[in-house]
Amino acid sequence: MAKVSVRDLTMAFGSYVVMRDLNFDISERDIFVIMGGSGCGKSTLLRHLIGLKEPASGRVLYDGEDFTSAEPDQRERFIRRFGVMYQSGALWTSLTLAENIALPIEQHTELPAKDVRELAVYKLALVGLSGYEDYYPAQVSGGMNKRAGIARAMALDPDILFLDEPSAGLDPLSSRRLDELILQLRDTLGSTVVVVTHELASIFAIANNSIFLNTVTRTQSATGDPKWLRDHSDNSMVREFLNRGATP
Amino acid sequence: MSNEDSSPTASWRQEEGGLVLVLSGRWHRGSRPVNEEGGRQTKWPDSFETSELGEFDSTLPAYLLGRLREIEQRESQLAAGLPENLQALMELALGVPEQSDAKVSEEAATGLSSLGKATTHAWEAVGSVVEFTGQTVLSFGRFVTGRSSFRSRDFWLILQGCGVQALPIVALISLLIGMILAFVGNIQLANFGADLYVADLVGLAMVREMGAVMTAIIMSGRTGAAFAASLGSMSANQEIDALRTFGFNPFDFLVLPRLLALVLMMPLLTIFSNIIGIFGGMLVAWTLHTPPELFYAELLTAINPTNSSLGVFKSVFFGAAIAVSGCLQGMKAGNSSVAVGDATTRSVVASITSIVVLDSMFAIAFTILDI
Numbered sequence: 031m032a033k034v035s036v037r038d039l040t041m042a043f044g045s046y047v048v049m050r051d052l053n054f055d056i057s058e059r060d061i062f063v064i065m066g067g068s069g070c071g072k073s074t075l076l077r078h079l080i081g082l083k084e085p086a087s088g089r090v091l092y093d094g095e096d097f098t099s100a101e102p103d104q105r106e107r108f109i110r111r112f113g114v115m116y117q118s119g120a121l122w123t124s125l126t127l128a129e130n131i132a133l134p135i136e137q138h139t140e141l142p143a144k145d146v147r148e149l150a151v152y153k154l155a156l157v158g159l160s161g162y163e164d165y166y167p168a169q170v171s172g173g174m175n176k177r178a179g180i181a182r183a184m185a186l187d188p189d190i191l192f193l194d195e196p197s198a199g200l201d202p203l204s205s206r207r208l209d210e211l212i213l214q215l216r217d218t219l220g221s222t223v224v225v226v227t228h229e230l231a232s233i234f235a236i237a238n239n240s241i242f243l244n245t246v247t248r249t250q251s252a253t254g255d256p257k258w259l260r261d262h263s264d265n266s267m268v269r270e271f272l273n274r275g276a277t278p
Numbered sequence: 279m280s281n282e283d284s285s286p287t288a289s290w291r292q293e294e295g296g297l298v299l300v301l302s303g304r305w306h307r308g309s310r311p312v313n314e315e316g317g318r319q320t321k322w323p324d325s326f327e328t329s330e331l332g333e334f335d336s337t338l339p340a341y342l343l344g345r346l347r348e349i350e351q352r353e354s355q356l357a358a359g360l361p362e363n364l365q366a367l368m369e370l371a372l373g374v375p376e377q378s379d380a381k382v383s384e385e386a387a388t389g390l391s392s393l394g395k396a397t398t399h400a401w402e403a404v405g406s407v408v409e410f411t412g413q414t415v416l417s418f419g420r421f422v423t424g425r426s427s428f429r430s431r432d433f434w435l436i437l438q439g440c441g442v443q444a445l446p447i448v449a450l451i452s453l454l455i456g457m458i459l460a461f462v463g464n465i466q467l468a469n470f471g472a473d474l475y476v477a478d479l480v481g482l483a484m485v486r487e488m489g490a491v492m493t494a495i496i497m498s499g500r501t502g503a504a505f506a507a508s509l510g511s512m513s514a515n516q517e518i519d520a521l522r523t524f525g526f527n528p529f530d531f532l533v534l535p536r537l538l539a540l541v542l543m544m545p546l547l548t549i550f551s552n553i554i555g556i557f558g559g560m561l562v563a564w565t566l567h568t569p570p571e572l573f574y575a576e577l578l579t580a581i582n583p584t585n586s587s588l589g590v591f592k593s594v595f596f597g598a599a600i601a602v603s604g605c606l607q608g609m610k611a612g613n614s615s616v617a618v619g620d621a622t623t624r625s626v627v628a629s630i631t632s633i634v635v636l637d638s639m640f641a642i643a644f645t646i647l648d649i
């Protein structure tokens with residue numbers, strides 16, 4: 031059974047429809063990429079998947095259970111399994127990087143303070159931020175904020191990890207390390223990863239499944255393995271996107 | 279080019295080859311307004327004529343884009359005749375079709391419709407206050423039954439911010455208010471040789487009204503606004519969303535500690551303000567020849583435990599009103615820095631209004647109850 035299923039999802043802000051009739055499945059241990067032009071609704075789709083925005087119509091299901099119409103208590107159960115990194119990082123500015131990661135751990139586990147700190151230090155090390163534990167978000171760069179956001183998303187070893195443009199603003203080496211980290215997380219923890227990204231190199235390196243959102247038609251143009259779509263998609267726009275504008 | 283320095287001109291001409299848009303002159307940010315000739319067109323030009331065109335900067339492509347956008351019959355291809363660089367810029371600008379339904383529609387506001395809008399907005403505002411208060415009560419319920427948590431360190435920091443750190447400003451304002459009351463009272467009462475009753479006047483005014491109300495107003499400008507600004511910037515930065523997705527209830531985590539801190543601190547600040555205000559009155563009376571002992575003795579005949587607890591009692595409600603207005607405006611602030619500023623302003627207006635309204639309701643209630 032699919033880990034995440036989206037059925038007939040329409041997303042709108044008031045009367046402005048961003049995307050309509052989205053239908054796709056994300057299987058367990060997938061690394062699933064959401065692609066599309068800037069402003070087409072990728073972040074908005076992510077917000078629907080994690081329940082921060084209600085669909086105009088349609089449903090989101092996790093393991094076949096309806097998430098959209100679930101009661102708040104039930105929803106809480108789903109949300110516990112998520113780890114989310116926002117496009118802006120969205121670290122809590124009044125806490126240090128280590129405290130940002132420690133806070134969810136303190137909230138959801140009974141670990142003693144020392145172990146919590148150790149976990150936070152370890153998660154920061156995974157994203158290459160060793161030594162910056164006691165800096166405040168305002169004292170580190172944009173890319174570092176982003177990486178700390180990824181570390182925080184991984185704080186509770188989530189079942190499903192949602193990353194909104196994790197590699198935007200990172201240098202090529204950091205972004206390469208990030209790809210490796212995502213693959214490792216999938217392989218060691220068995221996490222399912224949903225990533226919004228434009229970076230083709232990264233898409234082909236990690237993703238095994240994807241959706242392409244089309245700004246013009248306002249709906250999905252293709253789903254499937256991006257490597258296959260690059261060469262075989264019947265939609266020329268998708269092929270063009272995956273070939274960086276060169277028409278094959 | 280002959281027209282190097284002439285003003286920018288755009289004229290439409292109907293020629294044999296079709297509709298021609300002739301561009302000429304020098305297009306600069308500093309140049310004179312564009313001469314438009316040939317009226318409004320409803321058709322895409324068939325060609326451009328630019329032999330008289332001088333230097334241009336972004337004003338020309340901006341003008342062209344504006345005119346072409348107005349035309350209803352569009353074609354996907356731009357007609358020939360533009361200089362190469364301009365052609366390229368225009369193709370870029372026209373490359374991504376305009377998302378017409380994404381445009382923010384500005385409906386012409388007639389008197390009646392704006393009245394209707396204002397009414398719905400006011401009604402929605404009432405709804406959101408009621409909903410927010412309800413959420414806060416639920417959150418308080420979870421706190422009392424031990425099912426909610428916030429970081430105790432946050433709580434102590436907030437407590438400090440709206441307690442100890444507010445003492446100097448509360449002291450200053452209360453001292454001055456007490457002194458002003460004494461001066462004004464003395465001028466009137468001295469006419470009747472009743473100078474001593476300044477003690478009654480200052481004492482009663484402070485403990486019943488001025489202490490609580492002045493403290494509340496200071497705290498709405500100081501602490502209420504700070505709550506709105508800090509929660510507002512958290513919501514602009516998606517920090518509140520991040521709390522939600524980590525299973526924190528933003529009410530329990532952000533609103534409740536602020537509410538509790540203010541509700542705890544307001545009565546203490548009010549007592550402090552009462553004492554300082556009466557002290558200020560005493561100083562003034564002293565300079566006007568009423569010795570402190572006499573002032574004190576007279577004061578004790580005027581105030582008793584009942585009336586001196588009225589202001590303190592009210593201050594609890596004022597504290598709750600300030601915290602709710604500040605947090606409500608902060609939490610529903612939009613996602614920009616302008617929105618944060620608006621939220622701060624609105625929170626101060628809302629809390630001062632609710633303080634005055636609450637105070638009048640208390641005045642009526644106390645009159646009916648005859649206290």
Ligand SMILES: Nc1ncnc2c1ncn2[C@@H]1O[C@H](COP(=O)(O)OP(=O)(O)OP(=O)(O)O)[C@@H](O)[C@H]1O
Pocket residue numbers: 043048066067068069070071072073074075117380
């Ligand atoms: N709060 C909002 N109110 C109204 N419209 C919004 C709001 N947030 C986003 N939109 C609109 O929704 C559309 C999709 O926005 P979204 O942020 O999801 O884009 P995106 O695909 O993530 O873009 P990017 O790649 O640049 O991050 C945009 O056209 C935007 O104007």
Ligand SMILES: [Mg+2]
Pocket residue numbers: 072073074117194
């Ligand atoms: Mg986005």
